[in-house]
Amino acid sequence: MKEASKPNPLLEIGITILLPALILMQLSGEDRLGSVRALLLALAFPLGWGLWDGWRRRKLNWLAALGVVSTLLTGGIGLLKLDPQWLAVKEAAVPTLIGLVILGSIWTRSPLIRLLVFNATLFDVERVQAALARRHNTAVFETRLRTGTALLAATFFFSAVANYVLARWVVTSPAGTEAFNQELGRLTLLSYPIIAIPSMLMMMGLMFWLARGAKALTGLDLGEMMRGGD
Numbered sequence: 001m002k003e004a005s006k007p008n009p010l011l012e013i014g015i016t017i018l019l020p021a022l023i024l025m026q027l028s029g030e031d032r033l034g035s036v037r038a039l040l041l042a043l044a045f046p047l048g049w050g051l052w053d054g055w056r057r058r059k060l061n062w063l064a065a066l067g068v069v070s071t072l073l074t075g076g077i078g079l080l081k082l083d084p085q086w087l088a089v090k091e092a093a094v095p096t097l098i099g100l101v102i103l104g105s106i107w108t109r110s111p112l113i114r115l116l117v118f119n120a121t122l123f124d125v126e127r128v129q130a131a132l133a134r135r136h137n138t139a140v141f142e143t144r145l146r147t148g149t150a151l152l153a154a155t156f157f158f159s160a161v162a163n164y165v166l167a168r169w170v171v172t173s174p175a176g177t178e179a180f181n182q183e184l185g186r187l188t189l190l191s192y193p194i195i196a197i198p199s200m201l202m203m204m205g206l207m208f209w210l211a212r213g214a215k216a217l218t219g220l221d222l223g224e225m226m227r228g229g230d
Helices: 009-026 035-057 064-079 087-109 126-132 137-171 179-218
Strands: none
Touching: 009 035, 009 087, 009 179, 035 064, 035 179, 064 087, 064 179, 126 137, 126 179, 137 179
16 A cells, blocks of 8 residues: 655644734634634644544654644633643643653663654664674664664653743743733743754654764665665
8 A cells, every 4th residue: 555645844843833822812812713713723733634534645744743742732721711830731741751661671672763853764674683693783883773762752851841940931921811812822922942843853863873974884874774865
């Protein structure tokens, strides 16, 4: 079965970040949708996107599933009018959970860095492993993968701390109010440049570190190691 094509990342950002933020900040007034209806409408977009992505792939994407759960929790906090600190806890809990799962995989046969970074989508895994075997460096590379897994977990722990601090700083109004919705919209917008982009850069740095180590251990250059390389 042909693998589903990846959606446009700009479209995904628009639907899951920009549109919900604009709805929360512009339509939460009582003269427009009101705080509850604006919150429900804003959350419908990332929730719908996550469900559609799962249906399109025809298999469970655990990161998308966590995104759906996170969206539902945000809605629950707003509708139940819980203390805003629970929003900060929720924002930190998701990356913390991912980080703990990644860290725990170090002691399994397949560290999760294989799934998230050193995978067949990015790397020609068979070629790399064959070159490692010829040079008797397989065990050394496995150690590097486990170290990389710990570093990957650290990027999610960084995200958890940053999420908590940012949420506590931005969202201070009682849940269920127009002010809460507006602050939630600002939090959504700020999270991308302040947290998502640094985390992405850290991930790219980790991938470069892994590729550089693989180059030294295999004798292959980066182009030869990457999927589609000569």
